[in-house]
Amino acid sequence: MLTLFHHPFSPASRFVRLILTEYGAKSELVIERPWERRREFLLLNPAGSVPVLQENDGPPVCGVFAIMEYLDETRGYAVGNRRLMPDHPDARAETRRLVDWAVNKLDQEVVGPFVRERVYKQEMPNSSGGGAPDSTALRAARANIRHHMRYFGYLAASRNWLAGSRLGFADFAVAAELSCADYLGEVPWEDEQNVKTWYARIKSRPSFRPLLSEKVRGMPPAASYEDLDF
Amino acid sequence: MLTLFHHPFSPASRFVRLILTEYGAKSELVIERPWERRREFLLLNPAGSVPVLQENDGPPVCGVFAIMEYLDETRGYAVGNRRLMPDHPDARAETRRLVDWAVNKLDQEVVGPFVRERVYKQEMPNSSGGGAPDSTALRAARANIRHHMRYFGYLAASRNWLAGSRLGFADFAVAAELSCADYLGEVPWEDEQNVKTWYARIKSRPSFRPLLSEKVRGMPPAASYEDLDF
The missing domain is CATH 1.20.1050.10 (Glutathione S-transferase Yfyf (Class Pi); Chain A, domain 2)
Known part of the structure; x- marks a missing residue:
């Protein structure tokens, strides 16, 4: 089970929502307002920014760069030629x-x-x-x-x-x-x-x-x- | 042959110089002053920023994220347990x-x-x-x-x-x-x-x-x- 902490108007969060869907990875969406600096969220991502992806109770994957590569590393093989990261x-x-x-x-x-x-x-x-x-x-x-x-x-x-x-x-x-x-x-x-x-x-x-x-x-x-x- | 376009005081360029050395990848260093917006450099990286890495006459690899992953993808295997990117x-x-x-x-x-x-x-x-x-x-x-x-x-x-x-x-x-x-x-x-x-x-x-x-x-x-x- 994937959980995505996002904000609907955060462009980086939108990017992650799009690629999660493209990779067929269903996720629960949790809206986070970064300016509220919610304590539980800061424990997940001390940078206090969205997006953050969490798989089951695993460690949080913070930020677009980490999430994009994580998604491709863990699901890229399964999507075959719909993979969004090229090989070369x-x-x-x-x-x-x-x-x-x-x-x-x-x-x-x-x-x-x-x-x-x-x-x-x-x-x-x-x-x-x-x-x-x-x-x-x-x-x-x-x-x-x-x-x-x-x-x-x-x-x-x-x-x-x-x-x-x-x-x-x-x-x-x-x-x-x-x-x-x-x-x-x-x-x-x-x-x-x-x-x-x-x-x-x-x-x-x-x-x-x-x-x-x-x-x-x-x-x-x-x-x-x-x-x-x- | 690798060429790195960098600035001595650009922290991102310093990061790339360090990891190139750690990976045993010799490179020619070319100092670039991004504010000069040199035409030949803008053709390599339209963002106009350093660092940019070029391998032989290959396409430029622009920015720390792209360079770090490129280095690990092309040389990571060769450095064995000195690799700087973990496996999991x-x-x-x-x-x-x-x-x-x-x-x-x-x-x-x-x-x-x-x-x-x-x-x-x-x-x-x-x-x-x-x-x-x-x-x-x-x-x-x-x-x-x-x-x-x-x-x-x-x-x-x-x-x-x-x-x-x-x-x-x-x-x-x-x-x-x-x-x-x-x-x-x-x-x-x-x-x-x-x-x-x-x-x-x-x-x-x-x-x-x-x-x-x-x-x-x-x-x-x-x-x-x-x-x-x-």
Whole structure:
């Protein structure tokens, strides 16, 4: 039995939910609000961040890098050609580079600020940093996303999937990040048709459905968020 | 033939230099100043960051996560029991959690600000963000390092090495980060004797020697930096 401690709007948690489903690994989902610094959760992950995966009463697997590799090491063989990590070391390096790009660079420069300013700050009490969004941070994120979209557009135009010829972890990591920005209507899809086409292919996978049906209270998603032909 | 694009004061680059030596993988070192955004380097790594490893004319391996796994996948078998990644998926997850802690959390909250404010800003032209250190950022880093030291002290007291019973990637990732702060005299070693003892063991390894002999122009290291019995 797998338990995933996550937050619905944490892009890294979304990535893990997607790949758990792709690997056919059923898990119980527990919502964690990292800013509450719940004691039992800090014992699992002293970093205090989501996602954290736990198998039965085993040791916690903390963070996307550890979880992605753990999932592939423990279930990769069983999923056969639906495996999301390629075999060759060069291709594995390219997959990891793009996952790192998504969960660190894209997250820090774009999606993290969007989610923090527009979602978390509404949920958090003022004592934990809640309050009105910082318009300077939002402006920077809106400028930065264009550079990232251009790069993903280049990748999508020159490859079948982002990291190479086959669907892989990198596609889900980037899509998970973009899905959070998309909920908020912050993705300039029309600038990059190749990214839009690639995202439409990912978004139509059954693993994406649970994410698309979730709503933030008092904040309906952008018009095209659930639409598979956006 | 391996080529490593690095910066002497990039903690992540230091981590890679250490593990390359530990794996007996000789490499040519090329110093890269990421803020120069050199065109040929951006073609290798569009993220513009170090470290980047290249094997012969093969595709670049970008970032610590990709490089660490690549090194273990391509050379791990050959080093036998000196391998720095354990075999069991649970232990691998713990190794990756702590590497992630070092190169992301410790770097963002502590070592990154120290290096940026006290080293990079001296090297950078003003047009790239150079100038005087930001004392608020330094104060925050000095407060944050105490929390990290306490946590590493807990790990060092309860385990033989940071991630478990054997020396591994996590030890080198944390030591590489701390070595940059130590050069600047910013590590409160006396607060945590267990961390000090652990670091003395790592620091005395031959792989650490090249790092200890490097100097930043116009900025001598703290008195105990090179001292193995500090």
